[in-house]
Amino acid sequence: MQFGIGSHLEETELEQYSMGTLSEAGLEAFEEHLLACDSCQDRLLEMEAYVNAMRSVSPKLREARQPFWTSLLRWPRPAWVAAFAMSVVVLAVVRVWMVAQPSRMEMASVTLHSSRGFEGLATTKAPAGRLLSLTVDLTELPAFPSYRMEIVGATGKPVWEAVAHPENGRITEPTTKGLAAGQYYVRLYAPGGALLREFSLGIE
Amino acid sequence: MSPRMSSGNPDAFTGAETVDPQPGERSWLALVESIQRGELSGMEELYRVFSRGVRFYLCRQLGPQDLDDKVHDTFLIVVQAIRKGELREPERLMGFVRTVVRRQVAAQIDRSVQSRREQAELDSSSAVSDRRDTPEEAAILRQHEQVAETVLRGVSGRDREILTRFYLMEQTQQQICDGMSLSETQFRLLKSRAKARFGELGKKTLLRRKFFER
Numbered sequence: 001m002q003f004g005i006g007s008h009l010e011e012t013e014l015e016q017y018s019m020g021t022l023s024e025a026g027l028e029a030f031e032e033h034l035l036a037c038d039s040c041q042d043r044l045l046e047m048e049a050y051v052n053a054m055r056s057v058s059p060k061l062r063e064a065r066q067p068f069w070t071s072l073l074r075w076p077r078p079a080w081v082a083a084f085a086m087s088v089v090v091l092a093v094v095r096v097w098m099v100a101q102p103s104r105m106e107m108a109s110v111t112l113h114s115s116r117g118f119e120g121l122a123t124t125k126a127p128a129g130r131l132l133s134l135t136v137d138l139t140e141l142p143a144f145p146s147y148r149m150e151i152v153g154a155t156g157k158p159v160w161e162a163v164a165h166p167e168n169g170r171i172t173e174p175t176t177k178g179l180a181a182g183q184y185y186v187r188l189y190a191p192g193g194a195l196l197r198e199f200s201l202g203i204e
Numbered sequence: 205m206s207p208r209m210s211s212g213n214p215d216a217f218t219g220a221e222t223v224d225p226q227p228g229e230r231s232w233l234a235l236v237e238s239i240q241r242g243e244l245s246g247m248e249e250l251y252r253v254f255s256r257g258v259r260f261y262l263c264r265q266l267g268p269q270d271l272d273d274k275v276h277d278t279f280l281i282v283v284q285a286i287r288k289g290e291l292r293e294p295e296r297l298m299g300f301v302r303t304v305v306r307r308q309v310a311a312q313i314d315r316s317v318q319s320r321r322e323q324a325e326l327d328s329s330s331a332v333s334d335r336r337d338t339p340e341e342a343a344i345l346r347q348h349e350q351v352a353e354t355v356l357r358g359v360s361g362r363d364r365e366i367l368t369r370f371y372l373m374e375q376t377q378q379q380i381c382d383g384m385s386l387s388e389t390q391f392r393l394l395k396s397r398a399k400a401r402f403g404e405l406g407k408k409t410l411l412r413r414k415f416f417e418r
Contacts, residue, residue, distance in 0.1 A: 003230045003231075021374070032298040032301075035254055035261060035301055035302055052345075053352035055372050056345075057352040057353045058372040059372060
């Protein structure tokens with residue numbers, strides 16, 4: 001036969017006791033029962049384990065699910081300044097890299113051959129996206145101190161031009177940008193503007 | 205009404221709200237009379253009923269250090285008080301035991317404070333006991349946290365927010381229900397489901413603390 005220890009403790013009471021929020025008025029009856037009831041002691045242990053675990057884990061998950069930008073707002077002012085300065089530096093580096101990019105690209109040498117009247121047969125091939133070093137043999141052309149070179153697309157729209165100076169009977173002029181794949185024409189002009197020759201250039 | 209004891213003498217204990225024995229229940233009065241008569245069976249019965257609870261309470265409040273001695277001291281005080289007739293309402297034995305235990309806790313805390321103060325005066329670098337968990341306790345704690353994390357990840361963001369507000373931020377039920385447009389039923393249901401899930405998941409893995417199970 002058991003002693004009268006009253007009814008078992010309510011789940012809410014166990015929870016409040018675990019969290020230290022049980023009212024003073026309810027504390028007396030609660031602890032009296034607890035001292036004599038093994039079952040409620042076990043339930044209290046379980047509740048404490050639960051409450052403590054929830055308290056321990058909640059902050060972690062709470063932090064984890066917040067959007068990234070909200071954490072930025074909590075940064076102190078020096079961190080903002082540092083972040084801004086870092087962004088400026090990164091942008092500058094990227095900009096310099098982009099400007100310097102053409103010169104860092106490996107240049108492809110292209111020797112051009114006259115193609116007018118033989119389109120499709122005498123087209124010089126060159127790689128797409130690479131800088132080109134265009135070479136033209138001037139043996140059969142009138143001699144001038146300089147020539148104007150121009151690259152036009154398939155529709156005749158100019159995409160690049162430069163003034164080139166002959167050396168040892170030929171012109172070797174580097175382009176300043178790579179070309180997308182397609183059909184192009186390289187035109188060579190006299191200083192007066194007369195078209196001297198046109199070369200077919202296939203970019204692949 | 206709370207049981208009352210004078211600061212130094214338990215004979216002032218006059219409990220209230222007596223728990224009368226129901227049909228089929230044993231009477232506290234019989235137990236107290238048995239102890240007063242000096243019967244060994246009475247003391248054994250007292251120990252059987254309260255030893256686990258007293259150990260549980262003292263350990264929870266003071267930690268496991270010297271726990272056996274503290275439990276023994278508590279029973280000594282209770283038995284001596286009963287024998288001297290200081291328990292005027294035998295049916296309030298539970299309240300009396302609680303009061304003695306609480307006084308034991310308070311006295312121990314006083315002694316610890318005094319001891320620390322004296323040690324600090326003698327030696328500022330006095331040693332303190334290591335309060336870290338044992339490896340077993342740490343492992344159990346980790347398991348609890350893993351289970352709780354599983355529970356929290358298994359509920360919606362809104363439910364997680366509710367549980368967090370309650371357990372971590374200690375907002376009241378009313379505050380949470382008002383703030384998140386919840387009914388009290390919804391709130392209680394969510395809490396009980398989360399707790400039940402924790403129990404289910406932990407049942408196979410969680411180990412019970414053994415220190416008081418002797």
